[in-house]
Amino acid sequence: MIRPRSSHGLLDPLLRLLFPALMLLLLNGCASVGYYSQLASGQWQLLRARTPVAEVVADPARDPQLRAHLEQSQQARAFASEHLHLPDNQSYRLYADIGRPYVVWNVFATPEFSLQAQTHCFPIAGCVAYRGYYNQGAARGAAALLQQQGMDVAVSGVEAYSTLGWFNDPIISSMMHWGDERLATLIFHELAHQRFYVQDDTEFNESFATFVEQQGTRQWRAYRGLPPASEAQVQQRDQFTQLLLDTRQRLEHLYAQALPAEQMRERKAAQFEQLRQDYRQLRDSQWHGDKRYDAWINAPINNARLLPFGLYDQWVPAFAALFKQVGGDWPAFYDAVQTLGKRPPAERKAELRRLAQL
Template structure:
């Protein structure tokens, strides 16, 4: 069945099942995805075109070495994803809206026919994301809008390299390719934390191996340590907030203590920055901007189980095929058993 026909049939089905409001939302998803697919062109064609931007051509040429490495060495899918390029004429491919109740870290989730339930809602236009965020704020929710450089269609389509993936250099582009291909390799419906933590681990370990393959020195130990310390700081704040929200406190007192926890996080961040990081202000903008529950969600989603997957990779003796087999087995467990197994593996990582 032709691609466009499949998409239109999906849209019609969703409209019938979910009503007009949902149909409008799915309409922008289908339209945005079709525009993305129509903008694709082979990377080889762009690289060979002397009339194109030479910086773009160089980035894309280097990207193909990383793309080949992903399949040959990381055993990620060997298909046409990231063998094409699309310029969307905007800084991000989508904007994700994260939302939580005022006194909870449980995300508002959305369920889709293919991807299952996820902890955010994506919009191809920034205005659509802002509009959704404004409505949720009116309902008393904590909301955070985040631009996204790339996403995976889980192998349904040949995902292209996007202009939004090129902002931070060749290595960052390679890490994005590793991350998104990981979603094509293993994906578990209705478990965002599992999927994103898995892809984040593949991204991190894949990048380490990619640097070694190129003969480059390991990434700065200081930079990696700062990243890990910052993530740990945010996750510890999440844990304290979860404990706070479990208490039967009046709303006014709960708000005061919630604000105090965010103030504590900022103080602890400044201590890290000034006493251990020699004043490196890499996270200042994020820390000093308005804070709420929803802003913490990506950390829990993308990083929570990375230590567990690191321990599982070590258990597999660094064999990617064995590692993926273990991950697939975890994915088949019922959610409570899967979480318990991940907690056990995360404990193994702490012992190492």
């Protein structure tokens, strides 16, 4: 049987993706048609925009800075498969110019007095704590509707995402403003999603990929004979993240109380103000006035803005402990992660808590 193929041999996976999505359209009614249609259209446009990195690098008509940046990225891409044992496929060996700063905009939402994300379920990725839009206006429109319902909402631009191995994901032009090392860390992170993924557990998946990104970057620097990343920068990142996680914990305790709505709002606002005060004290006393996080902390804060930090960082210490247990052996680590990921959700979370305390 002859099957149609795209220029990169990826049309069959596309059909496998769109078929269950089409079934969802038929089952879920007209309200879902527009959303799933923009998902299919956006992904198809991204696929059509791909060009092999090797062709871009070899083309003298292309911007020299772009060519040099992409050439450096391919060294990190090779390292990812050869040394981190991440998938060896065409992902991140292709390039796509999309002509906009973000590839998608994610909309996060929580109830006013809860840190429980509004989840959305998809045929491939399972249930996740956000909804993605290829158009910024559509994302803002969806956010406005949720705000009218009394939800806490945040819209976040995303430079890249993983299709979990269903497609050969490209390096996207939205990633090109990063330095060579940041681009490498993104490649490690997204390939980790292809390596292993648990449906319906965003915290597990993102923490796992974040650990692979961080540990992979340490090894990538050592491989190139570079010293470890500045301890000050790493410490600042970790301290800032901890401030946000501590705030989440205090808010969870607050929301568990039976308080009148107005009193709850006042105490919620007080928690966000305490976060700002704690940040400024940390910045001025330990960071020598470094203002790298000022823009984030001075913008309006709500439950939804705190969500990505818990999702991406919550279990990183647990995966670090697991990596140490297997002696830093990547294949053994992935086997252990896969075993852990197959356990029932409650058992999986209990084991992650245990590992995080080691």
